[in-house]
Amino acid sequence: MRMAELSQTTGIPVPTIKYYMREGLLAPGRPTGRNQADYGEEHVRRLRLVRALVEYGDLSIAVIRDLTARIDNPDLEEFDLLGAAQKTVTQRKEARPGPYKDEAEQRLYDLLSARGWRIRTGDPAYRTAVGVLATLDEVGRHDMLEALDAYADGAERIAEADVRLLGGDVSDRERAVEIVVIGTSVGDTLIACLRRLAQSTVAERIYARGPSAGEREPGLPGARRP
Amino acid sequence: MRMAELSQTTGIPVPTIKYYMREGLLAPGRPTGRNQADYGEEHVRRLRLVRALVEYGDLSIAVIRDLTARIDNPDLEEFDLLGAAQKTVTQRKEARPGPYKDEAEQRLYDLLSARGWRIRTGDPAYRTAVGVLATLDEVGRHDMLEALDAYADGAERIAEADVRLLGGDVSDRERAVEIVVIGTSVGDTLIACLRRLAQSTVAERIYARGPSAGEREPGLPGARRP
Structure with missing residues (x-):
């Protein structure tokens, strides 16, 4: 699908999608011409995930980039991936020594x-x-x-x-x-x-x-x- | 006890205690002379409560004033007092209609x-x-x-x-x-x-x-x- 369709399917504005792509949260599409690319279901899924992380995880772009990199790293075992995901939504508040x-x-x-x-x-x-x-x-x-x-x-x-x-x-x-x-x-x-x-x-x-x-x-x- | 002792006992600075008093969170002491007053255990308790509400309840002074007024209102039944206390620490987030x-x-x-x-x-x-x-x-x-x-x-x-x-x-x-x-x-x-x-x-x-x-x-x- 084209960028416009990707935006329509996910409900995410084109400039936001481009921003996610520049920030490395979303892989580029398959080039089909000058200034045109083709996007697949994997882009739709990733965008939905990123939006969920932004909206509900209240996570920064840097943290989301780290998480999506772990998803895309086949050497990282599932258990460690989930542990990393869980840590991102866990507040850390240290006690005063004493x-x-x-x-x-x-x-x-x-x-x-x-x-x-x-x-x-x-x-x-x-x-x-x-x-x-x-x-x-x-x-x-x-x-x-x-x-x-x-x-x-x-x-x-x-x-x-x-x-x-x-x-x-x-x-x-x-x-x-x-x-x-x-x-x-x-x-x-x-x-x-x-x-x-x-x-x-x-x-x-x-x-x-x-x-x-x-x-x-x-x-x-x-x-x-x- | 004097104001200085009240401050020492609770660990709350004198200006903060005076602020709470002006805001109506704390009853005035019993006057013992010009510019002097006597404070009792009830002041210590109330100050500890107010600090707990400020620190852990993350409550505004207005909300705390409302709560302490309910504590001091003997006509309010315990069950309603506790319901009011619980509401102050409950976030209200309405769903979008649809x-x-x-x-x-x-x-x-x-x-x-x-x-x-x-x-x-x-x-x-x-x-x-x-x-x-x-x-x-x-x-x-x-x-x-x-x-x-x-x-x-x-x-x-x-x-x-x-x-x-x-x-x-x-x-x-x-x-x-x-x-x-x-x-x-x-x-x-x-x-x-x-x-x-x-x-x-x-x-x-x-x-x-x-x-x-x-x-x-x-x-x-x-x-x-x-």
Whole structure:
């Protein structure tokens, strides 16, 4: 297909497509004449992936270039490709050095060991988790530290769904990266929402009291577990 | 205690304390002379709460003023106070109108009904969840929609831990608001980290392959489930 059709199919403006090409995110088309080239389905897929990474991964062009280069590198194994994809959507926030941090390092290590989880202390998610635990300790929210194991339980259930969703076959590397990046970034928001929605239900069970009149939705029945 | 001691006890600079007082987040002290006042434990607690809300809730002064006013309003029931606290840490992102949104509304309603969760369609978490589901549909990630129930399972486990943590006794309203706001905002980050850490463990089980040499931590044994 021509550039105009590529733009129409993907809904991405021609100047943006050209920009992605200059930045190395998209391979050039097959030249068919002076100033003309032919594009195939692989260009459509790559463009959709790039847009998904820009929109949902909130990733910089440099990071996307690195990721697409990994997709195109046949020597890179799938597992490492997915690990790289996951790291791009993981914020890394280091704890301030000190006793709270040391304690938090030990606490997280013990938690993951007891659960048989893979331990890579340099992983951004691991570093950030240490920072969160140190913070909770510092502000005196020790009660939340006691809920850690239950949180890990919930997280493991969600992760199992994530991995099942990805499926055993990750030979379609473009799809796999898309699932990891969209699934992780958009999924975090979804999980945060579900957590809040579940909280009010669980809290209502405990406090055994209905919503106040102002909050009640007129058109919708308040569904309850029988 | 005097202002200087209040500042020392909380670690909050005097000008910041005075600012909070002018903004109505903190009650004035008991006057003990010209330009002097006496502060009590309730001032220490309130200051710690305000700092927690500023640092972890990322909340504006106006929102914090609203929250502290609710804490101080004895006519407001605990359940409503906690609902208000939770809303302040919930992002609201509305879906674009259209068929994806309509479909997403129905999907979320069905999911929550089937689970017996409380349904309040105007809740910010509900609105945002509709937006996320519409987005996933629009970008063609229908597979993630199928994982919804598993996500809700995980979220419910986490929410149960949240509510147990809060405890049945919420008569200490300051503590309850602090737990809800810190627990929700910091907790989201913690859960996102645990999800990623669990993902690599679960993925490793499936792909049945150890970490590559470059990722292995030298000093720490790779703990595995036996």
